Amino acid sequence: MWRYPVVLLFLLPVSLFSRPVSYADSWTLEQKNEAFGHILSLHYSPTSRYSLGLYAQSKPNLNKSWYLLTCNALLKRWNFSAAQANVFFLSGVGFSRNNARMGGAAGCGVSLDYETRRMLVSYENRAVYAQHVEKSVHHIARAGFSPYVAPFDALQPWFLFQYEKKRSKSVFTPLVRLYRNNVLVEFGISTKGNILLNWVVTF
C-alpha cells in the first residue's frame, strides 16, 4: 500500500521537507518549493512523539542535492484550551550529490511553534552539512492569522508572513495557507519574486 508514495518520492525531481511529527500510525507527505530550493519528505510517525522518514533537498538549479534518513522528535508539547505550543528536534543523516560527485550529509534543527485557532507564530532552523554541496544554517520565522475558524471538512484560509535567512541572504514572503481536511496548501511570492508553493498531506 505504501509502495506508491515511496515511488512518487523518488520520481519527483525535487527534494522533501517534513511536518516533523504527526499522530500515531500516520504518514505525512510534504513538498516545499521556495527561494532556497526544493524539499520533499515522507515520514511515518509510529507514535505522536517521533517520526522516521526520507528527506531530499535540492538547490534551485536541481544539480546539487542531499538525501537524508530522518528522525524527528516532539520534545515538548503544551496543550491549552484553545492553543498549542510545540518544540521539535529534527535530525537526519545521508548523502549528497553534486552532479557526479557524491559525499556524506547530515542535518539537524529545532522547530518551535505556538498556534491558536486564529493565530500562529513559529521559528525553525536547519543546520546542514552536505559534502560538496552545502554548509549552512537556515532560519525560518513565521507569523500569521486566519479570519475565521472552519469546520474539519471546510476550507480555512490563513494569511502568513515568512522571513528566511541563510548566510547573508534574507527573503520575506507573504503567503496564503489553505487548510481542508488532511490537506494543507501554501502559496506566495517573495519580495524578490521567488514563488513559494508548499503542500502537505497526512494519511
Next chain:
Amino acid sequence: MRFFLTFVMIVCSTLSAEEIFVQAKGVVCSFCAQGITETVKKRPEVETVSVDIETGDVTIVTKKDQTLDDETIKSIIEDAGYEVASISRSLYPGLPPISQ
C-alpha cells in the same frame, strides 16, 4: 407506572449506544481533528467520532452495548497528542450529557 419507567430506562441503557463528550485541550486545526478522529476510530468500541475544531469538543458514539471508560478515553486522546479537560456522557444520544 414508576416500575414501568424504571424498566424502560434499564432496558434502554443496556441496549443503546453511549454518547461521550470529551473536551480536548490543544485542538487548533484540521490536522488536530484528523489525528484525534483517526486515533479514536481505531477502537473497536467506537461507532462514530466527530471533532469540533472551534470548541475542541470530541463526540464519540459507541457501538451498542459497548462503552469506553474515562481512563481509556484519556489514554486515546493522549496517544493522539492532546489532553482531556473533561468527559461527560449520555446513554441516550441526542439528550444532554451527564457531567462527571
